[in-house]
Amino acid sequence: MDTALDRAVRVFCERGYHATSIGDLTAAMRLATGSVYKAFRDKQAVFLAAFERYAAVRREQTRSAAARGTNGRERLRHVLLSYVEHSQGIEGRRGCIVVGGAVELAALDPDVRARVNAQLETNETFIAGLIREGQADGSIPAHVATDDTSRLMICITQGMRVVGKARLPLDGERLVGVAMKLLA
């Protein structure tokens, strides 16, 4: 079932919510219509489950990117680098289900909006934590405004997914190199 959900994630990322029909889902998940409706209440429930699965996977990827750094600043740098990589190429073109949910459904579906906001806030809190770590270990100056900087970085990461979906190329090292000035 998790593998079927992974396939649903791909379709929702690529086509968004409304352009994905139940037929698209059954084809991707290799399940019949009745089976999908036996596993999920309706299409929105499939989307929310796919959203949850996507968020969990991405959260893990981001944590492990952070673990590649040896201090707060380096951990943050690797998180940003990881975001650029995921916003590029084939995965970038496929898109992000959080951004898709925000743009396509935030105004129409309170459940999805709540999940999107929760996800954005989790990410922001994580980044803010890394900034504080850096300030504690001396790799980030104490005068950096933690909350404002982490919120701006959320804007950067979400924006990269928009730009990546539009297929503008993103150079990881150079883009992140510039973004790290925010920690000066």
Add this chain to the structure above:
Amino acid sequence: MDTALDRAVRVFCERGYHATSIGDLTAAMRLATGSVYKAFRDKQAVFLAAFERYAAVRREQTRSAAARGTNGRERLRHVLLSYVEHSQGIEGRRGCIVVGGAVELAALDPDVRARVNAQLETNETFIAGLIREGQADGSIPAHVATDDTSRLMICITQGMRVVGKARLPLDGERLVGVAMKLLA
């Protein structure tokens, strides 16, 4: 007809492409079904026309925001401030048709993707121009990497629209204050 198109812009911004039915459009534009199809070839043509109209209006708003500054750095600051303002509150919740087009249609409709890319590149070129102005008038250091910085700023502006649509609050002065470090 321009006023009808303005109303179409609002619907497309708020609901996106696929969730907007012809019925939604006729209600918003105060036109009957037949009239819409007499003025436009199909739904995609309405969207593209609305996109064009939206882009023209936003372009003008951005230019006039830039005009409020007295040097390159200040002009860029006002542009960023303007973006935060438009990403917030009722307009932020309504959303941006460029971001919506990128996220919802870039993978499905080559025409829309081309228009989205053109718009992103226009904005990026405009920002890059402001950076160069600032470097010429001495308000921005010469060592600032123009292309990388302007691309990152596009990510920031597009990301603010995603975050604003999700209804996370954005504090203009503080966010832009942090973002201006990119010009150090």
Add this chain to the structure above:
DNA sequence: GATAATAGGGAATGATTGTTCCCAAATCAA
């Protein structure tokens, strides 16, 4: 003033949508 041309309105249409219902195969219990 009569007629042609245009613009706007809305019912009809066929395709597609999300959802439900029911059937067949397989698994388990006795």
Add this chain to the structure above:
DNA sequence: TTGATTTGGGAACAATCATTCCCTATTATC
């Protein structure tokens, strides 16, 4: 082996979709 229960599959359904067609005012032309 039976019978009961679950699991997966797909046809059927009503609703909604984008689009077309045709009718009625209104404007323009002679």
